[in-house]
Amino acid sequence: MSGEQILGVVVEHDLEGIKPVSFEVINAARKLADQVSGKVIVFCLGFNEEGAADLFIRSGADEVRFLNHPDLKTYIHENYAFALTKEFEKIPVDYLFLPATILGKELSAVLSAQLGVGVATDCIGVSFLRGDEVEAVRPVSSGKALATIRFKGKKPFILTLRPNIFRDSEPSLSRVGEIFKEDIQLPDFSIQAQKLVKRVGTHLDIAEARIVVSGGLGMQGPENFKLLEELAEVLGGAVGASRPVVDNGWREYSNQVGQTGRTVSPDLYFACGISGSVQHLAGMSSSRCIVAINTDSNAPIFSVADYGIVGDALKVIPVLTREFRKTLSS
Numbered sequence: 001m002s003g004e005q006i007l008g009v010v011v012e013h014d015l016e017g018i019k020p021v022s023f024e025v026i027n028a029a030r031k032l033a034d035q036v037s038g039k040v041i042v043f044c045l046g047f048n049e050e051g052a053a054d055l056f057i058r059s060g061a062d063e064v065r066f067l068n069h070p071d072l073k074t075y076i077h078e079n080y081a082f083a084l085t086k087e088f089e090k091i092p093v094d095y096l097f098l099p100a101t102i103l104g105k106e107l108s109a110v111l112s113a114q115l116g117v118g119v120a121t122d123c124i125g126v127s128f129l130r131g132d133e134v135e136a137v138r139p140v141s142s143g144k145a146l147a148t149i150r151f152k153g154k155k156p157f158i159l160t161l162r163p164n165i166f167r168d169s170e171p172s173l174s175r176v177g178e179i180f181k182e183d184i185q186l187p188d189f190s191i192q193a194q195k196l197v198k199r200v201g202t203h204l205d206i207a208e209a210r211i212v213v214s215g216g217l218g219m220q221g222p223e224n225f226k227l228l229e230e231l232a233e234v235l236g237g238a239v240g241a242s243r244p245v246v247d248n249g250w251r252e253y254s255n256q257v258g259q260t261g262r263t264v265s266p267d268l269y270f271a272c273g274i275s276g277s278v279q280h281l282a283g284m285s286s287s288r289c290i291v292a293i294n295t296d297s298n299a300p301i302f303s304v305a306d307y308g309i310v311g312d313a314l315k316v317i318p319v320l321t322r323e324f325r326k327t328l329s330s
Helices: 020-035 052-059 077-090 102-115 222-235 243-247 278-284 313-329
Strands: 006-010 039-045 063-068 095-099 119-123 125-128 134-140 145-150 157-161 178-183 211-215 238-241 268-272 290-294 307-310
Touching: 006 020, 020 039, 020 052, 020 095, 020 125, 020 157, 039 052, 039 077, 052 063, 063 077, 077 102, 095 102, 102 119, 102 157, 119 134, 134 157, 211 222, 222 238, 222 268, 222 313, 238 243, 268 278, 268 313, 290 313
Parallel strands: 006 039, 006 095, 039 063, 063 178, 095 157, 119 157, 211 238, 211 268, 268 290, 290 307
Antiparallel strands: 125 134, 134 145
C-alpha cells in the first residue's frame, strides 16, 4: 500500500443543523480508515456552529476543516463544487464520501464530472480488499441484484452512502482531532444561482427517517393523509407516498417512494393502502420491518411484509395512532 489513505467526508446541513445521516457517513469512513491506518477528514461548508467539530471528531474524524463563506450557508452545487475542488488541490484525498441524499447525489455527480473521477452512488456496503483497493456494493435492477464496484484511475474516488445503513458504532468521547477554519473566496456566479432559494420545511426527509408511514391510493384522497401525518408525528417518523398518489397531486414528489422516487431503508415502514407494485417495492424493500395495511388480502405488498393487516387503512390507522400514543406516553 502506498502511503497513508485519506478518506474525506462532506457533511450535509440545513437551517436546523447538521443532518444525522452525515454522522453515519463519518462512522463508515472511520471503520474503513481503521482497516488501513488511514485518516478521516471532514469537510464542512458554510456551517461553523460551536460544538460541531467535537461531534464530528467523536463520530470518527481525525481532522475537521470548516470552509467559510456567506454563500455556502445555502447549498448551491456550483459553490460547493468550486470550494471542494480547490481544497482537493491542497489535500490529496483518496476517497470522498457523501450521504446518498438528493443533494449528496447531485454534488457527487458534479464533482465526478469536474474532477474526471469515478463515482458510485447509493452504496449499501463498502470495504477495503487488499492494500488500498476499495470495493463498494450498490443495488441495481430495482434492487433485484447487487453490483460490486471497484475503482481505478484518478483520485479521489467518490461514493455516496445510503442513509440508515451505516449507523452501528457509538461516538467515542475520548477521540481527539485537529480543527481548521478557513475563509475562502468564491467566483462570481450568475445572478440566478445567487438568488436560488431552497424550500426548507419542518418535515423529516423520508430518505433519512428511521420510521416511514407511506400512503397509496387506498387512502382515497389527499385529505386523509392527515391520518398518516398524525401517526408519523407520534412515532417521530416521516410521511411517504406511492407514485400514483404523487401523480394525482395529493403529495409532493419529494414524498414519493419507489423506483422513480426515493429509496428508503428505515427501521419500520408502514405501507397504508399501497398495493405493492414492483416499482414501489424497489424503493422500500430494504426496510428492516414492513407493516402492510390493505383491504385486498392478495395484494403484492403482503409478500414482502413482516406484518400484515387486512382492513381499511382509514379505520386501522387511527386505532394504531391511538394505541401508539397511549403506549409511548406511558
